[in-house]
Amino acid sequence: MSTPIQAHDLGHPHVLAIAKRQRLHDALFYRVSQAFAVLVLMALIGIIVTLFINAWPAFREFGFAFIWTAEWDVVNEQFGALMAIIGTLATSAIAMIIGVPLAFGIALFLSETCPVWLRRPLGTAVELLAAIPSIIYGMFGLFVFAPLFADYFQIPVQELMAGMPIIGAIFGGVPNGLGILAAGIILSFMVLPYMAAVTRDVFEVVPQILRESAYGLGATTTEVVRHVVMPYAFKGVVGAVMLGLGRALGETMAVTFVIGNAHRIPETINAPGVSITSALANEFAESFGMHMHTLFALGFLLFILTFVVLALARLLILRVEEGKGSKGY
Structure with a gap:
């Protein structure tokens, strides 16, 4: 000493x-x-x-019109990014709509109501989903998920909604199991373990004394989550969602397998489409000249899109924190 x-x-x-x-x-x-x-x-x-x-x-060569031009003609070297941008945003939005509630529910169950003996194995099983390579998700989506999705979802839904003015058109298209919706669902399973694991860790960081104090005042589990856990862990939850969204925007191989890879604006969510990452994966190896430069332009637009999304998330956090401060929290 x-x-x-x-x-x-x-x-x-x-x-x-x-x-x-x-x-x-x-x-x-x-x-x-x-x-x-x-x-x-x-x-x-x-x-x-x-x-x-x-x-x-x-x-x-194309100016800012490259962003909103819906044309992709390799032979005549006429290119536009609109179709790839729409496909990227559509599949990512579907993945978030499905994945965020599931991830929040899993994290909430593991941190608040799960039995102690089940918490560790179930949490480990969820985290192991993140270790599965992207191409395995793509192969599963193409050879297993797509046939089942076509037979047990697309065809029954189209028969059920046939003739409906708006919903019927949204779920129209050829029921082959591929397309924007199928890619979004596969993406939701890919981003789910990341968001669930981070959200669970954030929930577990909340001091136990805060929960016990709320329960001591007679609060229910729902009230504890709403008024204690969520306000304390808000930044972490937003960060988990942004992590999942970033993964969804940048995912390549799984989307390439199931999105359909058609350079056109999808008329329905079951129609085939193309994303920025799938276009890069499919065409970069055989590109040259202006075709190669347009693929780099797509990559640059994807980078800008991801940066804008993360900046908006940061701005949202700051606005919420300012609102809390003005209310005296």
Whole structure:
């Protein structure tokens, strides 16, 4: 055990040497951690610059109209990103609509009401879904899910909703098990473990004394979740949703297997379509010239789209925090 440094020892040469060495260690630690942060920032800037340089010929050729042009003609070198953007947003939206409630329910069950003996194995099983490679999800979607989806969902739903003015048109199309809706459902299963695991961890961080105090005041489980757990864990829940959305926007192989890969604007949610990532996966290896530059432009647009989504999520958190502060929370 080291002897505590007394006030009269501060001028001792040995004590001064120890203090100097500690300052050196602190400075070294600061510089190393700063270098790691700068390295990540430089890598991000390098990715952006590389994408923009390779995408610039496409933007120079087609201008901003490239974003809202619905044409993809490789032979005549006429390209537009609208169809890929719509497919990306549609499949990601479907994945979020299905995945967010499921992830929230799983996390809520594991953290609040699940028996202790079941909590660990069930949580591990959910997390193992994240370890399944993307291409396995795609193969499952194409060879297992698509036939079952066509026989037991698309055909019965179309027969049930035939003749309905709006809903019937939305669920129309050829019932082959592929398309925008099928890709969105596969994506929901892929993003589910990430959102569920993060949300569960955030719920478990909530101090137990807050829950016990609420229960002691007579609150029900629903009231505890609504008035105690959710306000405390709001930032983490939003972060989990954004993590899932980022995964959904950038997913490649699973979407490529089941979306149908048709460069056209889908008229129904069962119709085949194309996403930015599926277009890159299918066409990049055989692209050259302007075709290759347009694929880089699609990648750059995907990066901008993801950045905008994350920025809006951050803005939402700030607005909610400001609202809490104005109410005196």
